[in-house]
Amino acid sequence: MGSDIGIVNGSCVHEWKRGWPLRSGGFAQLCFKCGFVEEWKCDIIDSLSAYENSVFCNKFHRQQTGWRECNFCKKPIHCGCVVSRSLFEYLDFGGIGCVSCVKTSQHNMIRNTENPKWPVSLTQNHARDMSSAHFDGRLFASNVDEGKLMQLCRVVEASESIHMNHAPRDNIITSNGKNNQEVKPSFREGDTGFSNVIKPSIQSLTFSTLENNRPTWEMKNMHESNAKPSLNMCLGNPSGNNSFPLSAGENIEGRLEGKVSPPFHQGPRSRPILPKLLKTGLTMNGETEKGSTSQPRIARPPGDGRGKNQLLPRYWPRITDQELERLSGDLKSTVVPLFEKVLSASDAGRIGRLVLPKACAEAYFPHISHSEGLPLRVQDVKGNEWTFQFRFWPNNNSRMYVLEGVTPCIQAMELRAGDTVTFSRIDPGGKLVIGFRKSSNSTDMQDASPPSHSNGLSAKGATFSGGADNLPSRSNCGDFLRSPKGNGELLLNGHPESPHLGTGAAGLLKTENCEMTNNNSLDQKISALEKKRTRNIGLKSKRLLIGNDDAMELRLTWEEAQDLLRPPPSVKPSIVTIEDQVFEEYDEPPVFGKRTIFSASSSGMKEQWAQCDDCSKWRKLPVDALLPPKWTCSENVWDTSRSSCSAPEELSSRELENLMKTSKDFKKRRIVENSKLIQEHEPSGLDALASLAVLGENLIDPTDSSAGATTKHPRHRPGCSCIVCIQPPSGKGRHKPTCTCNVCTTVKRRFKTLMLRKKKRQSEREADAAAKKDQIRKKDDDLNTNGGASRDDANPLEKEGGLNRSQTEVGESSAGKIDLNSDPNREDSQLDNIAKLRRELSERMNMNQNVGLRTINTEVQEGQQHSSLVTQSNGEDKRHLSDDRSIASIILNKERRDEVYNQSNESQNNMS
DNA sequence: TCTGCGCATGGAT
DNA sequence: AATCCATGCGCAG
Numbered sequence: 001m002g003s004d005i006g007i008v009n010g011s012c013v014h015e016w017k018r019g020w021p022l023r024s025g026g027f028a029q030l031c032f033k034c035g036f037v038e039e040w041k042c043d044i045i046d047s048l049s050a051y052e053n054s055v056f057c058n059k060f061h062r063q064q065t066g067w068r069e070c071n072f073c074k075k076p077i078h079c080g081c082v083v084s085r086s087l088f089e090y091l092d093f094g095g096i097g098c099v100s101c102v103k104t105s106q107h108n109m110i111r112n113t114e115n116p117k118w119p120v121s122l123t124q125n126h127a128r129d130m131s132s133a134h135f136d137g138r139l140f141a142s143n144v145d146e147g148k149l150m151q152l153c154r155v156v157e158a159s160e161s162i163h164m165n166h167a168p169r170d171n172i173i174t175s176n177g178k179n180n181q182e183v184k185p186s187f188r189e190g191d192t193g194f195s196n197v198i199k200p201s202i203q204s205l206t207f208s209t210l211e212n213n214r215p216t217w218e219m220k221n222m223h224e225s226n227a228k229p230s231l232n233m234c235l236g237n238p239s240g241n242n243s244f245p246l247s248a249g250e251n252i253e254g255r256l257e258g259k260v261s262p263p264f265h266q267g268p269r270s271r272p273i274l275p276k277l278l279k280t281g282l283t284m285n286g287e288t289e290k291g292s293t294s295q296p297r298i299a300r301p302p303g304d305g306r307g308k309n310q311l312l313p314r315y316w317p318r319i320t321d322q323e324l325e326r327l328s329g330d331l332k333s334t335v336v337p338l339f340e341k342v343l344s345a346s347d348a349g350r351i352g353r354l355v356l357p358k359a360c361a362e363a364y365f366p367h368i369s370h371s372e373g374l375p376l377r378v379q380d381v382k383g384n385e386w387t388f389q390f391r392f393w394p395n396n397n398s399r400m401y402v403l404e405g406v407t408p409c410i411q412a413m414e415l416r417a418g419d420t421v422t423f424s425r426i427d428p429g430g431k432l433v434i435g436f437r438k439s440s441n442s443t444d445m446q447d448a449s450p451p452s453h454s455n456g457l458s459a460k461g462a463t464f465s466g467g468a469d470n471l472p473s474r475s476n477c478g479d480f481l482r483s484p485k486g487n488g489e490l491l492l493n494g495h496p497e498s499p500h501l502g503t504g505a506a507g508l509l510k511t512e513n514c515e516m517t518n519n520n521s522l523d524q525k526i527s528a529l530e531k532k533r534t535r536n537i538g539l540k541s542k543r544l545l546i547g548n549d550d551a552m553e554l555r556l557t558w559e560e561a562q563d564l565l566r567p568p569p570s571v572k573p574s575i576v577t578i579e580d581q582v583f584e585e586y587d588e589p590p591v592f593g594k595r596t597i598f599s600a601s602s603s604g605m606k607e608q609w610a611q612c613d614d615c616s617k618w619r620k621l622p623v624d625a626l627l628p629p630k631w632t633c634s635e636n637v638w639d640t641s642r643s644s645c646s647a648p649e650e651l652s653s654r655e656l657e658n659l660m661k662t663s664k665d666f667k668k669r670r671i672v673e674n675s676k677l678i679q680e681h682e683p684s685g686l687d688a689l690a691s692l693a694v695l696g697e698n699l700i701d702p703t704d705s706s707a708g709a710t711t712k713h714p715r716h717r718p719g720c721s722c723i724v725c726i727q728p729p730s731g732k733g734r735h736k737p738t739c740t741c742n743v744c745t746t747v748k749r750r751f752k753t754l755m756l757r758k759k760k761r762q763s764e765r766e767a768d769a770a771a772k773k774d775q776i777r778k779k780d781d782d783l784n785t786n787g788g789a790s791r792d793d794a795n796p797l798e799k800e801g802g803l804n805r806s807q808t809e810v811g812e813s814s815a816g817k818i819d820l821n822s823d824p825n826r827e828d829s830q831l832d833n834i835a836k837l838r839r840e841l842s843e844r845m846n847m848n849q850n851v852g853l854r855t856i857n858t859e860v861q862e863g864q865q866h867s868s869l870v871t872q873s874n875g876e877d878k879r880h881l882s883d884d885r886s887i888a889s890i891i892l893n894k895e896r897r898d899e900v901y902n903q904s905n906e907s908q909n910n911m912s
Numbered sequence: 913t914c915t916g917c918g919c920a921t922g923g924a925t
Numbered sequence: 926a927a928t929c930c931a932t933g934c935g936c937a938g
Contacts, residue, residue, distance in 0.1 A: 344930085344931055344932085345931080345932080346930095346931055346932055346933095347931085349932095351916075351917095351932095352916095353917095355930060355931070355932095357929080357930080358928090358929065358930080359929090371918090393917090393918060393919065394918090394919080395919075395920080395929090395930085396920085396921095396927095396928080396929090398928070398929080400919090400929085400930065400931095404917095
């Protein structure tokens, strides 16, 4: 192993020094020694190219009208730097994800106006190279126009930030530019040839001359102590719970003061990276910290196999190079990690069937052409040999691969849902090896139900649903295979006393880091978070348990948090315009300010009130006063007569009460306004209406007894939150937009299907009708000529179509939306539907004096009287009842039922 | 009646 | 939009 350029098989022989995650689950790494950048294959590499124009800046921006908001959920985002490093978090190479709505946005990009196709840092040379047929996928430093990069990135001279510069499908290899041929990495099989450069800013990077044919760069002023904050800023906001980079030595807890931390906690996609690396001993200068042997846990694409390129990252084995080397050495053979899978409940259940990821099965297991498959011998390192039936089920023109008979093995390994099984191959020989990684908390949770997982390996691992998920293991131990006791021992089969290995792999892989990090407080916090997250494993529906109330609560907290963020004091921003948006640009991050109350005096003047942190007295301040998080009377420079805690409070207790009330009202109003805004962005009428429902509820103080509690419908079971149950007996209840009750989900789903079908059918019908129209016209012509049959019989198609469409649209709004909350008691809503139906039918009547339609219209009139449309259909219509109409009838019947329930309830109430 | 095979379904990606 | 795959479920033994 080894070469003069230090790159073997697509990876350098040096220690990895820095890494950052890809949204798709891969992991890109930079060796600071040789500058080689490798990116583990990402199977959705194309999505990364969406970020090709992104450039990171290291300043803080806010729009002049306030901090920038998320493009999607419209929540205000503090900072709003061009990469919104605040509440947004970096994803991959420039995508940013809103912590709140978890959507990734491409906004805030600085574009290369000369050639939008290229990242700003590329020169024409590079563009030319890329266009060239000989372009080998590498980009050389000589092609990086630093001046332009610096200019566009507005890199502060003093900054030690690292700028990531994304060039799609390029490898950027720093060199002196004199020799562009020499450093040809041989890519690992399966590598996409896509890489990136991490280019420290001008202060910290020196391109050096080529040494031994090896491109090098040196890092200056990049000692850990001062590198950390800037890395936090620029590489994926890795610190996790800080939204703004911390300055050296700053304590995030101190900054957040706990109070506003929730909104700034990692979003589902955040991935703290660097602190882990630093913590676990990786330094920026290429050397491993004394005594540390740990490496980041990297999900890496397996070395070979059929169709490996399609393997989802979640199945990539996460084993460190170190572990792998040791394992291989100990086994005196090459261990090739193939894939791993987090056991689902059914995998670990009694059925004894382990569903194999299709791609993995096809890539690494023998090809089977018959459903019965074949027996597969799999060894664990202990030497036990298991025989599973490897087979498949036909499924949707595809296959579902399963290993049958895994129960004994699973039991022997004491695995549970949430644990991870790993499949490897021993070379030479190609023997399959099964290993596992227990979820770290599985020992405590063994009797718990549902089963849990942790260790950063969730079923959603590939999406990095949580900060630690994608992490190079938080404990840096227990990876490939960890002791079931959770003590950090690394096992291939979970048995530390493995006779086969002796003291080998298992013993060797035990790292002292395990103990170190297990006692780490941050680690514990993450562990707690993980534990929290792991509760989500199991029933999918359980993941939806975060109620709308919680969401609303979060939103409020969030908005409150916005109030606390202030531009850095006594710093004048420069004004920049980015994509027609005017921003204030700050070198320093916003700070958390003290919460104050705004009110209006009797004369109508706006006032601001703040509470002293020492004496708790309220002091009046100018409206534009910005306070630090801690503020006391002594800092009251605006009113010297009240600049001491001994000064009496200006407000009487009654006035104070009023002030609080005013503040509360203001808050409520703001909720209403915000909700209205949100409502405008809601995609469906259902959600909009439901939002109103939520709003309505939120406008009512729960402590206010006059609010009128919603009573569950008597016909439903306690705890049921279906659409009927959430209605009061009066029927005037509304459904929440994201309600996931059975009724709602079913109706939503079916409505969606209905609409899809309807659309499809309509287009088919139109095409069909066009064809038949010709036919009919022809026929009519013939009949006219021959004095033939009635037109009623001549046009059954129109008749059917007319009825279908009309009835389908009952229960929908005109915008094609369904309103689950339409008040069944309100006659006008029924009448509206009916009127609509009639109107349409009339139109059709006008267009086509069809006898059949007249009949239908009569029926509709009857329907109006009886509020029943579908049952009126005659036999012929029933024959043609489409699914659409069935659904429509379901909806209508439901409304009808509700109406009856409500009428019955009301009459009962009246009687009582 | 119980078990488990084989397929279908639908949520998630 | 298509596909995957976790799990539900019918049916046969």
